[in-house]
Amino acid sequence: MLGKRVKIKAKGRIFEGIVMPSFTDKLVLKLDNGYNVGFRDYEILEVYEEEFKSPLPPKVEWKEELPNVKVISTGGTIASKVDYRTGAVTSQFSAEEIVSDIPELAEICKIDATLLYNILSENMKPENWIELAREVYKSLKKDYEGVIVTHGTDTMHYSSAALSFMLSTPKPVVFVGAQRSSDRPSSDAAMNMICAAHAALSDLGEVVVVMHGTTSDDFCYIHRGVKVRKNHTSRRDAFQSVNYPPLGKVIYPDGKIEWLAERFRRGERELKLKDKLEKKVVLIKFFPGLSPEILDFYYDKGYRGFVIEGTGLGHVSTDWVETIKRIAEDSLVVMTSQCLWGRVCDRVYDTGRYLLQAGVIEGEDMLPEVALVKVMWLLGNYSLEEAKELVKKNLVGEINESLQFY
Amino acid sequence: MLGKRVKIKAKGRIFEGIVMPSFTDKLVLKLDNGYNVGFRDYEILEVYEEEFKSPLPPKVEWKEELPNVKVISTGGTIASKVDYRTGAVTSQFSAEEIVSDIPELAEICKIDATLLYNILSENMKPENWIELAREVYKSLKKDYEGVIVTHGTDTMHYSSAALSFMLSTPKPVVFVGAQRSSDRPSSDAAMNMICAAHAALSDLGEVVVVMHGTTSDDFCYIHRGVKVRKNHTSRRDAFQSVNYPPLGKVIYPDGKIEWLAERFRRGERELKLKDKLEKKVVLIKFFPGLSPEILDFYYDKGYRGFVIEGTGLGHVSTDWVETIKRIAEDSLVVMTSQCLWGRVCDRVYDTGRYLLQAGVIEGEDMLPEVALVKVMWLLGNYSLEEAKELVKKNLVGEINESLQFY
The missing domain is CATH 2.30.30.520 (SH3 type barrels.)
Structure with a gap:
C-alpha cells in the first residue's frame, strides 16, 4: 500500500x-x-x-536557444513537493516535473534531470559523496553549462566541501536546498532553484551553495562550498559564509549576478576527479572535562585522521598533550576551533605551543566540518607525509591566506 | 628558579x-x-x-562612600599583566595591583580581591566550576554589591553557564576576560574590567558575561551567562548572545547602562547554592558517517548523560535510532543543533520523530555547551526522572520560551 x-x-x-x-x-x-x-x-x-493515477508530466516547450543545465536530485526538503503530488515516495524526478513546479526555469535554461537519491541529508554518508561526485563528473564531461545538485540542508555544507576537494571543475557545480517545503506558502524552494540556475550559467568554476541571502525574497548568496555553514535551524537565510565573503549575489527575480569576492572562473581549472575518501577519520569537539581516552578509542580502531574542535585559538586541556603526542606519530591530527569564526593560532599561549610540539597541525581558518572532509580526502588519496603537508596548504579556497576579513 | x-x-x-x-x-x-x-x-x-625584588603594591586611597565589589581571579589573559610585572607566575592578585593597572576602578567601587586560580581556561574542569561556585557563594553572603570573576576566554561561557545553574543569586555575578593581554596596546582588559565593575553594581540578579560589544572601545555587552558563546578566535567582540538578546550595554567610558532585554533583577531571587555536578556526561557532535558506537563506548563506562549536537532541526542518521533507544531507557539523551542558532524541533521530519520515539528529549534553543552543563548539574542534583522533566523546562533563562528572536 x-x-x-x-x-x-x-x-x-x-x-x-x-x-x-x-x-x-x-x-x-x-x-x-x-x-x-x-x-x-x-x-x-x-x-x-483509490486507484493510483499518476499525473502525466506536463509537456514542456523547451526553448532551443537556451543553454543546457543538469539537475541531480539527492532528496531533502527541496524535493518534497514531488512526493505529495505523485503520491510515490521514490518517484522519478523528471525535468518536466521540476519545470511544472517552477515554470520560470524554462525561461532560463533547458534541463535534464536525474534522481540519484531521495534521502534526508542527515542520512548522507561519505560513500554517498563519492557516488555523487562521480555522477557530477559524468555530467561535467557532457555539454551542460553547469550542474545543479538539489540536497537536504542539514548536511549540504559537508557534501559541498566533499565535492570541492574531489572534483576539479571548469564549470559551476551548484548545491541548492530549501528550508521550507514547496507546499508551504513561505517556501524558499522556487526562488533558490531559480537563483541556482542563474549561478549554474555564470562565470564560475567551482563548487558553491546557493541559498536565500536574507529572510526576504530579494537575493540569494553564492557561497564557496568550503566556506559555508548552516547557522540556523529554520531560517531561510540559515547558510552563511564563514571566514570568507560570499562569492556573489544572485538578484531575484531578474537573475543579475553581483560578484563579491575572488573566485575560480569558468574554464580556469581542468576537469579532474579524485574520489577516494578515508572513512576512518573523526571530528571530536572538546569541552571542559572531556578525557583524551576518546582519542585512544578511535586510534585503537585504526583511525589515523583526527580533527579536534578545540577552544579559542585552538586549545585543549594540557592533559591531552601526551595522548596526542603518541597518536600523532602515525596520524594526522588537525586543530580547528569551536569558535568557528577566526583563525587557529597555537603559537600565542603555552597550551598551543605544547600541542604543536606534540605534532598537532593548525587548521588555519578552516571550519571544523571542512577540515574533517579534507582529512578524509587527503588520507584517501595521499600518503600520510603528503597529507601532513597538504592539510596546511590552501587547495580549493578552504584556507583564506590573506588576513583580510578577520 | x-x-x-x-x-x-x-x-x-x-x-x-x-x-x-x-x-x-x-x-x-x-x-x-x-x-x-x-x-x-x-x-x-x-x-x-637576579635578586627578586617584589615591587611594593602602590598605596590606594579607597573612597569610603563607594560600594564594595569582590574580584575573584581564575587566570587567563586578563590576569597576565600581573605575571609580567611582579615576575611571579603564581603571584597574589591584590586589589592594589588591579587598581594600579586600572586606576579608573577606584572611582567606581572599593575592591577586595582573591586569587582562586591562575590557569588558562582550557584547563578548567567541572571540579573547578564547583570550587568557583562555592567561592562566589561565600562572597555573595557578605556585603559586596556584586562579584566579578576574571576568567580566560576559551571556556568562559561554559563556566558562566555552570554558575548560572549552581547559584541562585540576588546580586550580579559578572564574568569578564580579555582577548589581548594588557601589555599589548590593543588590549581590551581595562575597558572590559571597568564595564564589569559597572555591571556588578547594577540592578541585576544573575550570572552574566561582560565583554566588548564591537571592535571599537564604545561599549560592552552584558550577556546572559547561559545564552552566550565565544564566536571568534581573536576578535575583541568575540562573545555573542545566541538565541536571546544581550541583557544590556555598558557605555564606555561613562558607565551608563542601557537595558535591552528581560532579566533577573537585584534581589529578585534568594541566595542558594546547589553545587553537585555529574561528570559522566558527554557532548557528541554528529557528522556524516559517525557510527553510533560512540554512544555505547560512553554508556559502557557508566555515562548516563548524553548531549548530541545534531544537524539542522536536531537530527542524526537513522542508523543511530536503535542505539539511542537502548541507552535512553536509563539515560538522559538531549538533542541540540550544531547550527547553534534557532530551535530544535524533532516533529517536522521523520528522522526527528523516530528520535523522539526512541526517547530523545529536544534541547529547545539551548546551546550545546549549555545543555551539556545543564545535564551535568541535573544528574548531580536530581533523580533521572526529575532530570528528564527539568531539562525541558526553562530554569535560569537557558531556554527562551517566547518565539521572538527567531
Missing part, C-alpha cells in the same frame, strides 16, 4: 492521504495539508484504496 | 626574563617583550640569577 492514496476510517472520521514508509508498527498517512497521522492496527476500521 | 628573573647566556647572546613553568624538558624564559624562549640544557652556558 506504500505510496498509494487511501481513505482510512479511524478515530471516528475519514482520513485521506498517501501511505508513507513507517519505521514503527503504525501505518503513517501523509494528509493533503502536509501533516502525518499515525494509526495503530486496532484503530483502523476500513481502508478504501 | 621558577618565577625568578634571570640572565641566561645561550645561543651566542644574553637573554633576560622570568623563568616560566615548563611541561617539557626545556627551560622557558618569558622575555620582557612578552615572547617565550625555550632552552635545552646543553644550550645554556651560564645563568645569572
